């Protein structure tokens with residue numbers, strides 16, 4: 013059965029007769045989406061503006077009631093959402109379920125922040141008041157449709173904004189549950205709109221439009237560059253950009269290898285190597301390089317949880333550029349239909365495998381001898397999203413903490429130790445702006461200063 017999805021505009025499901033597009037896997041149709049026409053955009057923007065004013069004028073109590081209804085609906089349908097999340101992304105049910113549960117936790121965290129007053133500060137004759145920024149255009153990528161949405165949408169709504177969601181054209185079926193939850197949320201029912209269509213056509217038209225105050229974009233750095241140059245066309249808009257990464261894992265000593273080799277494999281294999289924060293460069297202290305190779309090869313041999321099918325439209329053509337002589341693990345995986353790991357070594361620093369984001373577990377190993385020099389070089393690289401350090405040396409840890417210019421940093425830790433109350437963001441080509449937590453909520457506010 014082919015799933016069908018519809019736009020949601022002005023608090024109602026909006027059907028169109030013709031013009032649809034489909035998602036596929038191995039020539040099998042998965043889901044049908046409306047290919048929204050440019051002529052309907054003005055109506056959608058008007059509706060989002062109306063939805064913004066409704067939300068802006070809600071009391072905290074009313075907004076909180078709506079959140080409660082949304083959270084209850086999502087909780088009740090958690091298994092179903094996880095089932096649909098798997099269809100286009102290739103995730104396994106257990107992994108999807110963890111993501112959906114975490115997504116719901118973001119709604120709960122944002123609901124707690126609704127209690128905050130909007131008077132920020134009062135000094136003698138000056139009041140500083142927070143205001144919702146207005147209408148937010150929210151772009152969602154294909155690899156984590158539900159959780160990326162939940163890291164942003166509840167905070168946008170808690171701030172009092174109106175929203176237009178433009179999901180990925182490659183994976184978005186689970187978002188239907190968010191629409192259903194919103195439609196049952198009473199007060200916030202009209203504050204969210206969802207519009208499907210290609211990024212190139214409908215996405216870029218929305219980006220240029222008037223009537224949008226802010227763009228919250230999560231996706232690739234290449235698309236972000238287009239958005240930056242198009243976004244000012246209709247009117248000046250605030251941008252918040254959560255982009256790609258080329259994330260280093262620095263391994264300094266044997267003690268931490270023994271303890272953490274499993275975590276290192278999890279970091280490189282997260283979402284089948286298709287995660288913005290997944291590790292793809294491993295820098296190993298030259299003194300232990302040989303031993304580390306033995307450990308990682310052994311651990312990868314034990315790792316059998318390969319589940320993510322290779323999607324042609326997603327895996328970029330970096331594989332064609334791999335020099336086969338440089339592969340020391342997984343040569344046969346190049347032709348696999350699943351995202352299986354491939355380890356390479358001795359590539360030059362300029363090699364595209366060492367510099368570009370690659371959405372597959374294609375991992376490059378390098379030696380280092382001075383951590384200071386390594387950090388200085390990493391800080392000059394294009395991306396600055398996530399970095400991982402495994403070391404026992406306290407001085408090294410302190411130096412790393414103070415000097416590394418990456419947005420999310422783990423030290424002797426694993427991905428599962430993330431706390432949802434922490435803000436997320438990046439440096440350089442990994443974007444700017446912060447999402448989630450009180451800091452993320454303030455991202456969707458402006459501060460108004462009143463002298464009286």
Ligand code: NAD
Pocket residue numbers: 151152153154155156160178179180181209210211212215216219230231232233235236238239254255256257287288289369397
């Ligand atoms: P993408 O850039 O291809 O698409 C993202 C969104 O932009 C989609 O909704 C798409 O329809 C839209 N879009 C595409 N072209 C557009 C255009 N010209 N104008 C306006 N909109 C356009 O990204 P993707 O392949 O869906 O997702 C993978 C990327 O997202 C990776 O680079 C990954 O690192 C990044 N990502 C980052 C984070 C983070 O938190 N930093 C999280 C998840 C994914």
